[in-house]
Amino acid sequence: MAKFNMSLNKVDMPMQDPIARGKNFEEVALGYTYEMAKEEANRCLECKNPACVNGCPVKIDIPGFIKEIKNDNINGAYSVIAKTSNLPSICGRVCPQESQCEAKCVRAIKGEAVGIGRLERFVADNATEMSVELKEKNGIKVAVVGSGPAGLTCAGDLSKLGYDVTVFEALHTEGGVLVYGIPEFRLPKAIVKSEVKKLESYGVKFECNVVIGKTLNVEDLFDMGYKAIFIGSGAGLPNFMNIPGEAYKGVYSANEFLTRSNLMKAYKNSATPIMKGKTVAVVGGGNVAMDAARTALRLGADNVKVIYRRSMNELPARHEEIENAIEEGIEFNVLTNPVEITAHLNKEDPRDPMNGFVKSIICIKMELGEPDSEGRRRPIAVENSEFEIPVDVVIMSIGTSPNPLIKDTTSGLEVNKRGGIIVTEEGKTSLDGVYAGGDAVTGASTVISAMGAGKTAAKAIDEYLNK
Numbered sequence: 280m281a282k283f284n285m286s287l288n289k290v291d292m293p294m295q296d297p298i299a300r301g302k303n304f305e306e307v308a309l310g311y312t313y314e315m316a317k318e319e320a321n322r323c324l325e326c327k328n329p330a331c332v333n334g335c336p337v338k339i340d341i342p343g344f345i346k347e348i349k350n351d352n353i354n355g356a357y358s359v360i361a362k363t364s365n366l367p368s369i370c371g372r373v374c375p376q377e378s379q380c381e382a383k384c385v386r387a388i389k390g391e392a393v394g395i396g397r398l399e400r401f402v403a404d405n406a407t408e409m410s411v412e413l414k415e416k417n418g419i420k421v422a423v424v425g426s427g428p429a430g431l432t433c434a435g436d437l438s439k440l441g442y443d444v445t446v447f448e449a450l451h452t453e454g455g456v457l458v459y460g461i462p463e464f465r466l467p468k469a470i471v472k473s474e475v476k477k478l479e480s481y482g483v484k485f486e487c488n489v490v491i492g493k494t495l496n497v498e499d500l501f502d503m504g505y506k507a508i509f510i511g512s513g514a515g516l517p518n519f520m521n522i523p524g525e526a527y528k529g530v531y532s533a534n535e536f537l538t539r540s541n542l543m544k545a546y547k548n549s550a551t552p553i554m555k556g557k558t559v560a561v562v563g564g565g566n567v568a569m570d571a572a573r574t575a576l577r578l579g580a581d582n583v584k585v586i587y588r589r590s591m592n593e594l595p596a597r598h599e600e601i602e603n604a605i606e607e608g609i610e611f612n613v614l615t616n617p618v619e620i621t622a623h624l625n626k627e628d629p630r631d632p633m634n635g636f637v638k639s640i641i642c643i644k645m646e647l648g649e650p651d652s653e654g655r656r657r658p659i660a661v662e663n664s665e666f667e668i669p670v671d672v673v674i675m676s677i678g679t680s681p682n683p684l685i686k687d688t689t690s691g692l693e694v695n696k697r698g699g700i701i702v703t704e705e706g707k708t709s710l711d712g713v714y715a716g717g718d719a720v721t722g723a724s725t726v727i728s729a730m731g732a733g734k735t736a737a738k739a740i741d742e743y744l745n746k
Contacts, residue, residue: 282349284321287390292397297606301576304463307603308372316401320348322393326385331395334383336731337363337432341380341395348398357406360399365435365478366428366730368470371400373461374727375597413481414441419744422447422505424491424685427455428726429511429717431478432733433740438481440741445505447489450542455513456718457726459538460567462574468541492684497692497713507712507740510700511733514679514718520562524620525675529554529637533563533571533676540574556672558582560640562617563676564589567723569600571674572609583609584668588616588645588658614645616658618665620673639669679723689713697722706736707743714740 293309294300300307311319323345331341340359347356360367376396384392419442423434426448434444452458454471475485489495491512500508517532519525536553543551559575561568564587572583585604587594590613594601605611619641625631644664647656681698693701693709699722700715702708708715716732718724 282321283324284318286322287386289322289391289394289397290315290319292394297603297608300464301573301607304577306467307464310404311397311401313405316348316398317351319394319398320345322386323349324385330383330385331380331393334380336379336727337734339363339380339399344402345393345395345398348402353402354406354408354410356402357408358410360402361409361411363734364730365432366474366726367399367403368474369428369457369466370727370730371396371398371403372466372470375725377598379727409477411439411481413439416443416482417441418443420445420503420505421740421744422500422503422508423511424508425449425455425511425513425717425719426453426475426485427457427511427513427717427729429513429719429729429733429736430455430509431474432730433509433511433714433716433737434483434733435478435481436734436737437740438478438483440737442741442744444482445484445486447491447495447500448485448487449490449512451487452542453485453487455511456515459542460534460570462537462541462570464573464577465570490684492688497685497689497710501712507714507744509706509733509736509740510685510708510713510715510719511717511729512682512685512719514681514721514723516680516682516698517675518678518680519675520617520677522617522619524622524637527620527622527637528635529556529622529671530620530673530675533561533567533674534679536571536674537567537574540578553578554672555579556670558584558670559672559674560584560586560617560668560670561674561676562586563678564594564596564613565676565678566596566600568674568676569596569604569609571676573604573607575672575674576607576609580672584612584670585609586612586615586617586640586642586668588614589647589656590614593647593655612642612668614647614658615642616645616660617642617673621667637671637673639667640673641665641667679718681719681722685719704735705739706732707739712743 344356344359381392423430423446453475517534539553555578559580561572621638623633644661645658648659651657706714714736716736717729
């Protein structure tokens, strides 16, 4: 008879001490031990009709891999995951399981869901043999634009099916947003590098420092013999509020701030041009805002303030990221919205080195009104409630949009008013043989949703090429 652990709560994840981790870039969550993983796996009820699988954008056989953990078969668990997911070490760390697979878990009806993400991470980190079924190469060339989660997933799936896949990456290293956008303390770069190496073992080739739309364009790729193209170029164009003072020195987009820290290693290299700041304001409430705030703290800020126009209940970031930030001492200024950024302006001495640098951020109090079209209560400014917060760095984290470069250089490629590439449910664009997915289509979203789009497009490309 199956052995079940009927505890209502997940096995706690070992973590770095909050005070200690606020001063280093080492991974915060330390991962389950073998005993912890077995204990958590035994909470799975092995449902005959597992709703959790339907909640997973890449449809991992969740009960199947957890059952292998119960049977002490970690390599077998990895094989189950690898049938549908190319990036388990990454997904186990950064995917919002609480709103996807775990949200559908029967155990969540009364108590906490099974720690699916924690178990996936355990398997990916501890498997010693990673058997993956690969079909014989067919010689058909497919190009993938961008090596973020959508591109890596699409490339991996197509390579498994036998296609000759080349991934073109604009930056000098593979991984896209996984390396430039997510901090080391949440997703170590070595993990991303390991997943890329795994795809290379499938036969995927990577060409870095190639900007599609500049170095090459889509038409060039077809001329080079590629029979289909997948565009997974992400959404790297930062949004701003267009308030006075955003051009002052010390104002960053979260995209730029995190790229300078992650790829240029500002936390190791003092020569990296970045203002570390003593009092830092981060405007926004999503996962990227949490990443920026916690990075600013680790770079040496004495005070980091998150400024968000709705309440704590409406914060879109993952609960565990908010919780981690609070534990580390990040201050949340909710129902607050910036209206202006001020700077040191010494007109009497133009050579004053502080001229043009951020001095403060002026905000206004907000209150919540009726729900908007998305069901979220609309923030309304409270008249005559302006107040000033002294800061020396401001980081804008209010979303990103797809870069228009590919659209501007690709005749006939249709996009929506936000710059997202228009696709069918299968990921097909307005151009024959060209598919797209991930943030390049939807705007900034989650890693796992981008992976789901890459997987859908890979299936559609295979069907297209087999016609």
